[in-house]
Amino acid sequence: MSIYSDSLAAAFGLLATADSDLMEILYLSINVSLLSLVLSCAIGLPIGAILAIRQFHGRDTLVGIFNALMGLPPVVVGLLVYLHLSRSGPFGWLGLLYTPQAMVIAQMILITPIIIALSCQVLEDMHEGYKDFFDSLVVPKRTALVAYIIDARYSLMTVILAGFGRAVSEVGAVIIVGGNIDHLTRVMTTAIALETSKGELELALALGFVLLSISLAVNFLAQWLKASAKRRAYV
Amino acid sequence: MSDKTTPALNCLLPITVDNLSLAMNDRVLIDRITCQIKGNGITVIMGPNGAGKSLFLRCLHGLVEPDSGQVYFAGEPPSPAIRQRQSMVFQAPTILRRTVLANLLFVARQRGMSNSQTSIDCLAQLRLDHLAQHPARLLSGGEKQRLALARALIIKPAVLFLDEPTSNLDPTSVDTIERNLQLVRQQGTKIILVTHDLGQAKRLAGDVLFLNHGKLSEHSPATSFFKNPESKAAKDYLAGKLVF
Amino acid sequence: MQIKRNMTVTKFIIFVVLNTAFLTGNAFADNTILVQSTTSTKNSGLYDHILPLVKQDTGVTVNIVAVGTGAAIKNAMNCDGDVLLVHSRKREDQFVASGYSKKRYDVMYNDFIIVGPNDDPAGIAKMNDAVAALKKIAATKSKFASRGDDSGTHGKERSLWKRTGVNQDASSGSWYLETGSSMGATLNTAVGTEAYTLSDRSSWEVHANKSDFKIMVQGDKRLFNPYGVMLIDPVRCPSVNSNGGKAFIDWLISEKGQKAIARFKVAGKQMFYPNAQ
Numbered sequence: 164m165s166i167y168s169d170s171l172a173a174a175f176g177l178l179a180t181a182d183s184d185l186m187e188i189l190y191l192s193i194n195v196s197l198l199s200l201v202l203s204c205a206i207g208l209p210i211g212a213i214l215a216i217r218q219f220h221g222r223d224t225l226v227g228i229f230n231a232l233m234g235l236p237p238v239v240v241g242l243l244v245y246l247h248l249s250r251s252g253p254f255g256w257l258g259l260l261y262t263p264q265a266m267v268i269a270q271m272i273l274i275t276p277i278i279i280a281l282s283c284q285v286l287e288d289m290h291e292g293y294k295d296f297f298d299s300l301v302v303p304k305r306t307a308l309v310a311y312i313i314d315a316r317y318s319l320m321t322v323i324l325a326g327f328g329r330a331v332s333e334v335g336a337v338i339i340v341g342g343n344i345d346h347l348t349r350v351m352t353t354a355i356a357l358e359t360s361k362g363e364l365e366l367a368l369a370l371g372f373v374l375l376s377i378s379l380a381v382n383f384l385a386q387w388l389k390a391s392a393k394r395r396a397y398v
Numbered sequence: 399m400s401d402k403t404t405p406a407l408n409c410l411l412p413i414t415v416d417n418l419s420l421a422m423n424d425r426v427l428i429d430r431i432t433c434q435i436k437g438n439g440i441t442v443i444m445g446p447n448g449a450g451k452s453l454f455l456r457c458l459h460g461l462v463e464p465d466s467g468q469v470y471f472a473g474e475p476p477s478p479a480i481r482q483r484q485s486m487v488f489q490a491p492t493i494l495r496r497t498v499l500a501n502l503l504f505v506a507r508q509r510g511m512s513n514s515q516t517s518i519d520c521l522a523q524l525r526l527d528h529l530a531q532h533p534a535r536l537l538s539g540g541e542k543q544r545l546a547l548a549r550a551l552i553i554k555p556a557v558l559f560l561d562e563p564t565s566n567l568d569p570t571s572v573d574t575i576e577r578n579l580q581l582v583r584q585q586g587t588k589i590i591l592v593t594h595d596l597g598q599a600k601r602l603a604g605d606v607l608f609l610n611h612g613k614l615s616e617h618s619p620a621t622s623f624f625k626n627p628e629s630k631a632a633k634d635y636l637a638g639k640l641v642f
Numbered sequence: 643m644q645i646k647r648n649m650t651v652t653k654f655i656i657f658v659v660l661n662t663a664f665l666t667g668n669a670f671a672d673n674t675i676l677v678q679s680t681t682s683t684k685n686s687g688l689y690d691h692i693l694p695l696v697k698q699d700t701g702v703t704v705n706i707v708a709v710g711t712g713a714a715i716k717n718a719m720n721c722d723g724d725v726l727l728v729h730s731r732k733r734e735d736q737f738v739a740s741g742y743s744k745k746r747y748d749v750m751y752n753d754f755i756i757v758g759p760n761d762d763p764a765g766i767a768k769m770n771d772a773v774a775a776l777k778k779i780a781a782t783k784s785k786f787a788s789r790g791d792d793s794g795t796h797g798k799e800r801s802l803w804k805r806t807g808v809n810q811d812a813s814s815g816s817w818y819l820e821t822g823s824s825m826g827a828t829l830n831t832a833v834g835t836e837a838y839t840l841s842d843r844s845s846w847e848v849h850a851n852k853s854d855f856k857i858m859v860q861g862d863k864r865l866f867n868p869y870g871v872m873l874i875d876p877v878r879c880p881s882v883n884s885n886g887g888k889a890f891i892d893w894l895i896s897e898k899g900q901k902a903i904a905r906f907k908v909a910g911k912q913m914f915y916p917n918a919q
Contacts, residue, residue: 250721250881258881260722261676261707296492298461299485300508301478310504314495342707344676360826361685362833362851 166368173369174376189373192350195263195337196330199270203326206271207278208319212308214279215286226283232276237269237335244269244340261342266350269336274326281322289315317392324385328378351377410471410483410556411588412436418457418467427453428464429612439604440579440589442620446635449609451592452489452561458590459486459559471557482509485555489562491546498537498545499530505549517552524548525574540571547575551582558582560591564598576602596636600624608632674703675886678715678723680794681824683869684708686844686913691906692899699898700889710824712792718742718872721879724887727871729842730794734870743872747895750903750914751868754798756859757829757846758784758838766838770861773805780808783817785837789828790820794867799840802864842867844913868917871895894918 177185214226246252248260248268259265289311297307312319334352341348343357351374358367413435420428427450435441443451456462458469460476471480494501502517521527524544529537534545543563550558560579564572579602583589593599599606603620608629615629627633683689684706693704709717711728718726719742726743728734738746756775758766764784766775779786788810789796803810810818819837821828825845832839833853841849846857859865871891876884893899900916907913 249717250879252720255721255881261705293492293494295461295488299459299481299488300505301482302508306508310494342676342705344705344707347705357685359830360681360824362826362829362849364830364851 166365170365170368171372173365174372177369178373185370185373187346188349188351188354189377191263191348192331192352192374193377195266195350196270196327199267199274199330200323200327202267203271203275203278203330204323207275207326208282211279211282212286212312214283215311216290216304216308226280229276229280229283233280235273235276237273237333237337238339240269240272241336241339244272244336248340260340261344261348263341263348265340266337266348269340270330270333273333273336274330277329278322278326281325282319285315285318285322286311317388320388321385324381328381331377331381332374410480412472413458413557413588413590414470414473415458416468416470418454418464418469420453420457420462420464427612428457430467431609431612431614432467433607433614433617435588435590435605435607437604438583438586438588439620440583440591440602441605441607442599442603443590443592443607443609444594444599444632444635445609445615446631448611450612451609454609455486455559455561455590455592459484461486483555484557484559485550485553486559487543487546487550487561487563489565491542493534493537493542493545495535496533497531498526498534501534501545502549502552506552509553511553520548520552523551524578538568539566540568543567544571544574547578551578555587557588557590560589560593562592562594565594572598608635610635672883673701673886674705675724675883675890676705676707676722677725677727677890678718679706679708679727680711680714680729680869681708681826682729682795682842682845683727683914685826686848686906686908688844688903688906688914692894692902695898695902696890696893700893702886702889704890710789710791710793711795711797718874721874721881723874724883725871725873725890727869728794729867729869730797731868731870733794733797734872738872741875742878743875746870746872747891748917748919749869749871749894750900750916750918751866752843752914753860754795754840754865754867755843755846755857756838756840757832757855758858759836760854760856761836762858763836764838766858767856769859772802772859772862772865775859776802777806777808779838780806780810780813780817783813785817785819785835786810787828787832787835787837787839788818788820789825789840790822791824793825795825795840795842798865798867802840805864844908847908847911847913869914 214222244265245260247254248257248265249255250260259268293307293311302310332352334356337350338353338356341350341353343349343353351370355367355370355374358370415431415433418428418431419426431454443454445451453462457464460481469476474480494504496504498521499514499517502520503512503514506512506517518527518530521530524547526541526544526548529541534542537545547563564575576598579589579591591602600620605617605619606623607617608615608623608627608631610631615631616623616627618628623632624636627636685708689704689706696702696704707717707723711730711733714726714728715733715737717723718737726737727749734746737743756766756772758764764775764779764782766778769775788799814820819831819835821831823831825841826849828839829841829845829849830851831837833851833855838858871894873884873887873891874882876882895918900918903914903916904912
């Protein structure tokens with residue numbers, strides 16, 4: 164299949180020559196996604212932890228809602244963020260539309276539910292396993308939570324990587340709120356969409372390969388962490 | 399572990415169980431149990447499967463709240479403060495995803511103890527010292543259960559609950575565990591043990607609580623229980639006729 | 643309670659802004675404007691050609707959001723931008739009439755064309771009557787890919803269908819395919835399904851995925867494609883950078899700007915014809 168070999172060659176060519184446009188786009192992609200990941204974790208991990216270890220009225224409903232929100236269509240998120248950040252929207256005065264910040268906000272809305280739902284699942288499993296032992300030992304909730312996090316650190320790392328994967332590969336939301344502006348809000352996915360719409364299918368696929376290699380690198384990292392955890396019997 | 403017996407160790411005795419009942423999903427699992435556990439011998443709880451032994455043990459330790467009735471330790475109702483002076487070894491121990499020593503230190507730190515020498519001594523006592531830096535989850539079944547016992551003993555509990563701690567273990571581990579139980583009994587820890595192993599019960603028991611269908615069938619000194627049980631259920635059980 | 647919550651939200655957003663400050667640099671400084679534009683002008687490469695000149699002559703940095711004309715006008719009506727540059731005369735006049743802009747300026751024009759597969763199942767090659775060509779496409783039930791996205795091109799296409807008297811919407815999904823996508827995506831669809839489609843000339847010329855497609859119909863007066871530019875009214879939208887916007891528009895319609903537009907070529911062919919008055 165020559166389309167693959169041609170596109171792969173183009174991808175390597177772009178990377179090998181450190182094509183300045185590509186580097187700029189790549190830098191922004193990773194920057195935006197990392198920032199939204201950090202903020203999503205700051206919000207999502209504590210919420211996930213609370214849902215995992217506290218029983219309160221409506222807790223199961225909340226967990227169900229966050230599970231459902233994992234499948235939020237990016238376009239819908241993009242539209243909602245657009246309507247809020249538009250000059251005619253409630254947060255228009257912030258002037259955030261068509262900025263990387265707007266893309267960060269959209270990605271946060273997309274991945275925070277993933278962080279919450281998956282970390283809640285991981286910590287809930289830890290809680291189930293450790294509950295009797297910790298109850299017997301009269302371990303304070305806070306100490307217990309710290310122990311869950313330490314002991315589940317590799318699983319939580321996988322959760323965080325899953326969030327990053329979603330953020331960096333998403334296009335529907337960031338193209339609406341970022342506007343795909345050259346040198347300002349163009350990221351890998353919106354560049355791919357643009358090249359596709361210009362009929363530059365080979366270049367689009369080459370960019371796709373570059374994006375795929377980021378995803379692959381992230382996933383290999385996750386795999387490696389898991390494997391090393393297994394070797395050391397932390398799983 | 400030192401030879402010194404902590405003088406205040408037995409201040410949780412006697413353990414008084416007053417009309418304890420518990421039902422789940424309309425099934426009565428513990429049915430009006432009343433008894434008093436005292437003395438420094440090992441109290442063994444026996445009975446066929448589904449008799450409510452494990453649940454009864456959890457009620458005593460305060461992990462499960464009974465529907466009615468009450469447990470008293472030296473006249474006091476259960477509280478976290480009392481539970482902090484007890485330990486429990488479960489049939490399937492929860493092993494933290496850390497090294498053997500870190501498992502022990504985690505427990506010690508919960509009681510404000512951070513002397514790692516004590517922990518290493520405690521590991522040696524259970525023949526685990528050579529595995530101190532080993533990932534605890536890679537231990538064999540017997541090693542895991544010995545680690546669980548080491549964790550239970552490091553805090554020098556006044557009462558030690560054990561729920562079938564040696565089922566399916568290798569004979570050496572069983573022997574190590576039993577010898578340690580005898581040792582801490584002598585040092586003043588009250589031991590309450592659920593077991594299916596008749597031999598083990600005969601080797602360790604000072605007195606026996608026999609449960610059947612959630613009811614306390616009999617509570618006798620070990621010597622008379624094994625020779626001449628009072629209840630028909632216990633007779634059948636000892637004769638091997640009542641397993642399920 | 644309400645105030646408190648708003649405070650938290652505001653604080654949170656300020657936090658985000660502070661943390662992302664490094665991402666933007668001089669994004670929306672005084673000498674930067676945002677243009678809501680059509681994909682056709684953007685994808686042709688015209689902006690890559692003229693924006694460095696704009697920057698050089700006026701000091702204004704121009705950021706382009708390229709969407710369909712319909713979406714561009716809606717975004718402009720939400721005050722999300724400083725300048726509007728589109729190609730749908732009727733709606734541009736409406737935009738001005740509704741008070742969103744003081745004045746529309748002619749900038750340039752080119753033309754629409756109908757492209758199709760070399761086989762030409764409808765037999766319309768070399769026709770110069772666009773309406774007659776569409777009639778033949780409908781009569782032979784040959785596939786036709788429509789933008790279907792409320793863009794300027796889509797508006798032009800619908801006005802042409804209206805003149806044919808054919809109810810093409812009734813055949814939507816059979817031979818009339820509405821992609822709801824940009825010009826490029828629609829050309830991809832047309833090439834993939836061997837369908838005819840209406841495109842502006844510049845989008846077609848720069849489109850790389852042409853397969854065996856050829857221009858079938860051109861030269862009809864009704865295929866005229868004028869572009870207009872408007873400053874979004876700063877009274878209506880206080881966020882508008884009117885100095886920067888005016889400077890950009892003045893440059894576009896100046897002799898220098900008009901010459902620059904005329905000089906822009908793709909594969910040796912001129913793409914846009916300046917027509918500022």
